[in-house]
Amino acid sequence: MARFKKTLSNWLNARHIFIIQNEEDFSEKATYKFTYAKVVLLGFITFLIVLTIGIYLVNTVMAQWFDPRYAEQETRKDLVQMSISLDSLAQELEDRDRFITSFKKIMRGDVSTDEITAEQPVRQLSASDTEDLERSDSIFKAEFEKGSDFLLTGDIENDELRQLYFFSPISGTISEPFDPKGEHFGVDIVSKKDEPVKCIADGTVIMAGWTQAEGNVIAVQHRDNLISIYKHNATLIKAVGDFVTSGDIVAIIGNTGELTSGPHLHFELWYNGSAVNPIEFISF
Template sequence: MAKHKNKLSKILNSRYKVVVLHEETFEEKAAFRGKLWYWITGAVSAAIVLVALTVVLIRATSLREYVIGSSLSGYERSALLEAYARIDSMEQVAQAHDRYLNNIRQVISGQAGETPEEASDEQATGNGAAATPSGNLDVGLSEDELALRELVESGAPYDLPENPGSARTGISSYTFYSPIKGIISSSFSAKEQHYAVDIAVKQNEPVRATLSGHVVFASYTPETGYVVILQHGNNLLSLYKHCASIIKKVGSFVRGGEVIAFAGDTGELSTGPHLHFELWYNGNPVNPTDYIAF
């Protein structure tokens, strides 16, 4: 045993030299000397350091997901996926609301995509195109109008159930209340871009909702004064402009025939006490006198 120990000690204490030579000239560029156990200790130490650095790198970076795998439990993973799905849904709802508000702004400013006559001509030249199910008639609608329809059909705020017969007869199946009684001073004219009827009335005459719906806009604008916009079912909007005052707030639900404001002479475009009344169906203005007797 002592003989073997002496032999091992002799081997470990043997000195070795590592020389770096030039390949062509064999000129000595560097030399490293040391006992064998120095070289063994250095190699083991370097290996330990390398392993430690690798472990730290894997644990501290996203590499652990690929090497070790996720440390999340099944419940935590499912909860995380559910949270991601909710975030994505919220983002889609926010985008739909933005498009919906843009549509409302266009209606307030009187910007129409196409007139009802143009829409009917386009449908007449469809050469028997396949009919779509109720609530999905998107022929001729702009991106904003489609977004508004998707928002209404998704059950978002300000939505009302569609009239069962609306798919067959459009808005003619509704029974409209006259928003106010008076003399029509300016008629609907798509050519002149006057998408409304102006009804001359006395100051502070009550203005009534033409149908049941939700108030989506109730505020003052410099050009049209106090304005109320109601969202009804089946992508139908009604607008009441130049009011003297408003008695309903945004988000309020009103019944057809319920007083929502009082007629007046507000706004830069007003020329006297009257009600500027508009109807918009599927993002397009329609002539209110086709459905309402003022």
């Protein structure tokens, strides 16, 4: 056994020369000195590198071909993502339905103080907070009874609106301007008979129906808390939930409702809950 080990050691450590010669004149082109021990070590290192690369590829790039569990794992991931997306979509639809319902109540004037406060977070009030609330409530009631435009007295930041481009809903002549003190929260535009009414920007229809005072009314929710409202239409083209783009026809000009004396479009623009003058942002 010792003799075998000695013979193997001598064989591994024996020095050899590998010479490359020219076939025609036998001149030396290259010379390499080596031992079988170095050759075995180099081969083992190469084997480890190839094995590592192979395992990495099998577990990553080529997993779909070699791993029988790959398809099942990917399916589970897709199911989890779909479940998350469905939950998110359901929440968005619920929020939108709640918003549409609230907006319709606001338009009809059916919103009560109890309904508004019920949606707000509840916290314990101190004595000073109670006094401030009572004082504010008294001011609110006084302003409301006077019929003033207390909702519109604050400075409204319209810089963002001025940076946007709005499509003109209709071409015509303004017969009655924006007058919030007179409770005219939009502009009246007189135009040709059966003229189409177009949406000013991309958005979603949140109201489309009949009211006794305004006739056929359609409202569109745009981004950045912007809402456009089109009243007294002869016909409504879009329905609640429809997505509309800038320039899409949403209605036909008309003379419906009690608060009208002739064919025209009453157009309102609401930003962050306050009415703004449409002529400051749109050319009719």
